[in-house]
Amino acid sequence: MSASPKSRRRVLVGVSAVATLSLGVGVAAGSRITSPEDAAAKTAAPKASQITVPVEKKALSSKVVARGDTSFDGAVNLRVETSGLQTAAIVTGKVPTVGSTIREGKALLEITGRPVIGLAGVLPMYRTLSPGSKGPDVLQLEQTLNRLGFDPGTVDSKYDSGTAAAIEKLYESAGYDAPTADERLTQAVDSEKKNVDGMKNALRQAQAALRQAKAGPGKGDTSVQQGAVDDAQANLDDAESALAEARFKAGTPLPVSEVVFVKTLPRRVDDVKVERGGTVNGVVMSVSGASLVVTIKVDAQTKERLKAGMAASFDLGDGTIVQATVRRITRNADQYDVVVAPKSLTPAQLERLREANVRVTIPVKSTNGKVLAVPIAALSAGPDGSSRVEVLRDGKVELIAVTVGLSADGYAQVSPTGDTKLSEGDQVVVGK
Known part of the structure; x- marks a missing residue:
């Protein structure tokens, strides 16, 4: 029995559908199959290309950049040598306030009613100076007096009457009586005065005896009387020389307790260690320079690239750049302190920078x-x-x-x- 045409069409459609489905499955499966060469190509690193x-x-500009702390240049502790005082070293006045300025030739403190005058110099005041003193400290004193306009005469290492006169003018300018010599020296002057008076009286007597001998009958030999006059004159000359020496030694001195030498003046008072009515014992105050500086720390290798006088700058933090100069470089253990000083600051900037930390830039070299x-x-x-x-x-x-x-x-x-x-x-x- 043969199939009908309609049945044959159903079979053909079914076979076609199965073939189509098989083809799709085969293509899908084939797309998932990768050869070893293709797999290696896909996992290999991309070909390198130049960047x-x-x-x-x-x-170009080579520079040193570092942060540093601000301070007032040359901070020092001031000490007053009071060992020469006969009484306790009591502070009686002129106690400065923090932030005030001490100036050269003016009293920065009063001890037992006497001034402590500040002068500029590198040698400390370690002894009382008086007529007859000699040494480099005397030379420094005379140079200072001369600079301040108090003429000491010949500027040398000898404290003489010219120096004493200049000291009197210094004290007068500061508003104080000049110091007086030790009582033993003034007593020596009085003693020498009496000796001179005695020698003058002896000379007058010898001269009277000589006149009387010359006026006597026969005008005999007067060599004895003349010898007495000569001796009396020589004794008077010696006595007058001794009086001049005593007066010279009793000239105006400079007590060790009444002067403090500081490297530079004026200075700002940073801290006060004494109070009125208290006793001086060591440091009386800490002072610093009037100019603000910034100090940065660098290593030895960086230090070799820097030198004093180089231009620098630092940032105030708000975009304001302050021009500055490298003032000095000093060794500090295994590092170096580079001190940078601004060329100018407004009062507001100065106050703002007090005890601040700022960024410092020092150009080392640049292209033209x-x-x-x-x-x-x-x-x-x-x-x-x-x-x-x-x-x-x-x-x-x-x-x-x-x-x-x-x-x-x-x-x-x-x-x-x-x-x-x-x-x-x-x-x-x-x-x-």
């Missing part, structure tokens, strides 16, 4: 205008040790020999050597 940056034209510059990472060394850069041109890398100049902020100044060319905008390789 480049353009050659720039810029000014704009130069060709590349990142330091672009530099490499050739077989002979020379420097070179890799320039990417038209897809190819070209080695360009260069001379390296100043390096700063991650860049180096370069200039091509020989016939090679390097221009602003050229792409140099810095990595792959």
Whole structure:
């Protein structure tokens, strides 16, 4: 029995559907099958390509940047030597306030009613000076007096009557009576005066005896009387010399307890260690210079790049830049203190910077205008040790020999050597 046409069509449709489905499954399965070569290609690292940056034209400046603390320059503790006083060293007046200024030639304190005058000098006041004293401290004193306009006569290392007269003027200017000599010296003057008076009386008697001998009958030999006059005159001369010496030694002295030498003046009072009615025992006050400075610390290698007189600047924190100068560099253990002084400050800036910490910049070296510059990472060394850069041109890398100049902020100044060319905008390789 044969199938009908309608039945045959159903079979054909079913076979076709199965074939189509099988084809789809085969394609899907085939798309998931990967050969070993394809798998390796897909997991391999991408082909390396050069990382480049353009050659720039810029000014370079090498600098030292550090943070530092502000202070008033030259802070010192002031001590008054009171060992020479006959009474207790009681503070009786002129006690300064913190923030006040002590000035040269003026009293900075009163002890037992006497002034302690501040003078500028590097040698400390370690002894009482008086007529007859000699030494470098006397020379310093006379130089100071002369500078202040109190003429001491010849400026040398000898304390003489001219020095004493200048001391009297110093005290008068400060508003005080000049010091007086020790009582033993004034007593010696009185004693020598009496001796002179006695010698004068002896001379008058000898002269009277000589006149009487000359007026006598026969005008005999008067050599004895003349000898007595000569002896009396010599004795008077000696007595007058002794009186002059006694008066010289009793001239105006400078007591060790009435002067303090400070390296420079004026100075600001930072701290006061005494009070009125108290006893002086050691440091009486701490003072500092009138100029504010910033101190940064650097290592030995950085120190070699710096020197006094170099330009500097520091940031006030609000964008204001203050121009400054390196004042000095001193060793401090295994580091160095670099002291930077501003050229000028307003009163408001001065107050703001008191005991502040600021950022200091000291330019060390700079190029003369704009130069060709590349990142330091672009530099490499050739077989002979020379420097070179890799320039990417038209897809190819070209080695360009260069001379390296100043390096700063991650860049180096370069200039091509020989016939090679390097221009602003050229792409140099810095990595792959």
